[in-house]
Amino acid sequence: xxxxxxxxxxxxxxxxxxxxxxxxxxxxxxxxxxxxxxxxxxxxxxxxxxxxxxxxxxxxxxxxxxxxxxxxxxxxxxxxxxxxxxxxxxxxxxxxxxxxxxxxxxxxxxxxxxxxx
Numbered sequence: 001x002x003x004x005x006x007x008x009x010x011x012x013x014x015x016x017x018x019x020x021x022x023x024x025x026x027x028x029x030x031x032x033x034x035x036x037x038x039x040x041x042x043x044x045x046x047x048x049x050x051x052x053x054x055x056x057x058x059x060x061x062x063x064x065x066x067x068x069x070x071x072x073x074x075x076x077x078x079x080x081x082x083x084x085x086x087x088x089x090x091x092x093x094x095x096x097x098x099x100x101x102x103x104x105x106x107x108x109x110x111x112x113x114x115x116x117x
Contacts, residue, residue, distance in 0.1 A: 013053035013086050022079030024057065024114040029073040032104040036068040039102045043071070046095065050075070053089075055082025069104070080111065 033039035043061045050059050055078035064070035077083040090096050100106065 013049065013056075013089050016054045016082045016085040018055055018079035019081055022081065024117060025077050025080045025083060026112045026114060027073075027075045027077065027083055028110045028112075030108040031071045031073075033069045033071060034102055034104055036063070036071075039071060042099070042102060043073075046099075047073075050086070053082070053086045055079055056086070076114075080113075083111075 031039070040063065047059055047061055050056060057076040057078060059073065059075040062072045062074065064072075075083070077086075087096070
């Protein structure tokens with residue numbers, strides 16, 4: 001089988017409960033693609049699954065209008081624990097390796113805690 005994701009792997013993100021005292025977090029990923037169209041198509045495939053993850057409030061994918069190779073993902077999660085559980089699931093599946101192979105360099109990741117809700 002030549003697929004990068006084995007069919008026996010869990011197809012949906014795991015259900016992860018937020019800790020009782022959790023605060024929402026915003027996660028941004030700044031990326032530069034080797035092939036802008038390929039990365040865009042990849043994101044159009046994986047982000048709908050991301051939006052189904054436990055604790056996922058929204059996920060926006062943006063592309064720089066002046067440099068098509070630059071992308072930023074902006075996500076809000078109910079808790080950092082849920083976001084980290086989701087990333088662990090993507091890592092286990094091999095999805096992060098696929099994403100990293102599409103980038104010029106590792107993504108710049110920033111996590112911010114929401115304090116005014």
